[in-house]
Amino acid sequence: MHKVVICDNISEAGIDILRNEPDIEVEIKSDVDKKELPKQLEDADAIITRSSTTIDKEFLSYCKNLKVIGRAGVGVDNIDLEEASKKGIVVLNMPTGNTLAATEHTMTFILNCLRFMPNANYELKYKHIWDRKKWMGIELYGKTVGIIGMGRIGTRVAIRVMSFGANVIVYDPYIPKEKATKIGAKIVDDLDELIRNADIITIHTPKTNETYNMIDKEEIEKMKDGVILINCARGGLYNEKALYEGLKSRKIRALGIDVFENEPQPNHPLLEFDNVIATPHLGANTYESQVRVGEGIAKSVIDALKGRGYENAVNIKMEEEEITELGKQFLGLAERMGSFLSQYVKSFIRKITVYAHGEIESCTNSLGLFTTVGILKNMVDEHVNYVNAPYLAKERGLEIETKIYDKATEFKNYLLISAEYDDDKTLEIGGTVFEPNKARIVYMDGFDMEIELTGNIIVFRNHDKPGIIGKVGEILGRHNINIADFRLGRKKETGEALSFIKVDQDVSEAILKEIWNIDGAISISKVRL
Structure with a gap:
């Protein structure tokens, strides 16, 4: 019993x-x-x-x-x-x-922001004012709805707004493109394209380092005049100060918001606007x-x-005696390498192959599992762990394969992860543990280097010519960004260089853009581990 x-x-x-x-x-x-x-x-x-x-x-x-x-x-x-x-x-x-409840709550906000029904209802019922002209609305039909995040809820919102005759643009770099196109939505690779073209924007992403304040002052300035914004997902995805300024300037026609960065919020400054429709985190309340x-x-x-299954488990008790101390350090490295990959690639990873060499060959499957956890933590709006990661990977179309690394290597123990993404792209990163608590990346995409995967890291690829790295340092110094560590790899055959720049502070997109504009830059990303 x-x-x-x-x-x-x-x-x-x-x-x-x-x-x-x-x-x-x-x-x-x-x-x-x-x-x-x-x-x-x-x-x-x-x-x-x-x-x-x-x-x-x-x-x-x-x-x-x-x-x-x-x-x-x-x-x-x-x-x-x-x-x-x-x-x-x-x-x-x-x-x-709660998926359907949150979906319908989002639809309620969209329709109310188009027609301001709560306002008209209040004025008629409690002020006894009959004023049809004041509450002239707009239709959803023919509008372009931008959906940021195409998970369970975002997908259902897309289907519903299209049934009203709206067009849908989707931004979600972590899904296969056919997930959007098969329901008739357009998927874009650049968030800016969605921001500039959408009449209504609704966000359905997890709250991560990447998505926190994802919509800020700069993004709002790029939007159409009179844009409608909706957030029924997580507080903090929209910068609330930027929302306030956008409402004050009338750039934003209406805001529908169910979640705030800090809750409860009965006296939030956003509530002073008549064109803000807010509810106290009711998304799941049906x-x-x-x-x-x-x-x-x-x-x-x-x-x-009864031991029949643990599909919705959010934790697991690791059987520590089954894995050596060295194995545990490699498992931690695998998870960080997975997290690095998903943040760096910022695209749908369709397959990962995890290769192990040396003593760690005995825990190859566990290395694959930990890599998967690291990748998914930046992609899904759920608590990812070592129990549910395989289910979540399968749900998102991520294939996982583990193999023994059988090529020559200078390292006694070596972990290589190959990620296949988009249509035909592949990225490989390799790592090892030199001594206790000294886990490092030692290889990436043909470049040999050594760096610890912790903190804020700028990954900068450029043509290998004089003066470029100096300009990067000048830009960071001008913005009071301190460089904690700098590692460089070079490929003479292609004339390219790859830099890992560890910094003490988070770097804004505006600063990254400055570096990207340096003559000779090939790519730039930031990763936080």
């Missing part, structure tokens, strides 16, 4: 599934004081929570028999994943249950989504308790 305790309210449909399952005993403790709750969970095999229960180290110290934590929702910020993993407790979430989440987490908890 497995005992499952409900710590926060979930739908009755989910509770019924648990109660109808043989060998499952259910206790409801959602009304118990949160300070007293852990003391009543000593014999619980599984608990189901939402965001109002904080499961920290102290909480878990009372749970002597706990095997599974089910989070009825997406976010797991209230759960100490590291401590749960140490105790061998599997943490599950329910990432897909009865149907709560039923789906409740049913889904109940089934996942049952499967985990």
Whole structure:
């Protein structure tokens, strides 16, 4: 018999599934004081929570028999994943249950920003003013909707706005292009193209270093006059100060916003504008989504308790004794190399091949897994881990292959990762561990060099001629950007050079553009690890 305790309210449909399952005993403790709750969970095999229960180290110290934590929702910020993993407790979430609710919430914002129905409703009902001319709207039909992020929600929004007769432009460098084109959308390689051409822009990306303040003052200035902006995804994807200035100047016709960088926000400056339609993070708030989440987490908890599967697990307890100390360092290097690849390529990676040489050949499959985790962390709006990474990779069309490296190499142990992306491009990076805690990249795309993959890194490729690196240093110095480390590789046969420039601060897109404009520049990217 497995005992499952409900710590926060979930739908009755989910509770019924648990109660109808043989060998499952259910206790409801959602009304118990949160300070007293852990003391009543000593014999619980599984608990189901939402965001109002904080499961920290102290909480878990009372749970002597706990095997599974089910989070009825997406976010797991209230759960100490590291401590749960140490105790061998599997943490599950329910990432897909809110998809339709968030999609429809986005559509609601789009239509209301076109017609200002909340404003007209308020004026008629509470001020008793009948003024048709004041609330002249515009139609969705024939407009161009720009969708940033073509995941589960972005795809569904695209289908729905096209049913209204709108055109759709998509920007998402991490998906295969056919995912957009097969539904009739146009996919662009450059965010600027979407920004300049869209009448309405809605964003559906994860919040990462790359996407934080993705839409800032510079991007808003490039938009059409009277653009409509929507954010039902994550606070901080739009720079809120830039939104304020765009509304004040009337560059932005209307803003629909459900999420803020810091919440709750009952007195946010954006709320002073009549053309801002805001809700208090209601994207998932529908009865149907709560039923789906409740049913889904109940089934996942049952499967985990009975050993039938862990598809929605967000952590894993590594069996440390199975991997040597050297292997662990290479696993960390593999994950960082994967993260580097996805940030540098900024395109749909369709296949990765992970090659291992030396003692680390025994953990080749694990190296492939850790590389996949590193790649996906910058691509998906979910908590990526060593359990769900293969599922997420398959869902996004990412093929993973592992092989033994059988070519001659000067390194006793060597890790090479080959990434195939776009239609016909390939990028290889190689790394090794020289001594304990000295993991380095030693090869990239034909260039030999050595650098640690940590911090803020500018990757600059240029024609190998005098004066270029000096100009890079001058630009960074002028902007008070301190260079912490500089490594250079050269290919004499092509006359090219590749620089890894580690800096103490994040570098803005405007500074990168200055460097890109240097005569002789071939490419430039920034990576944060």
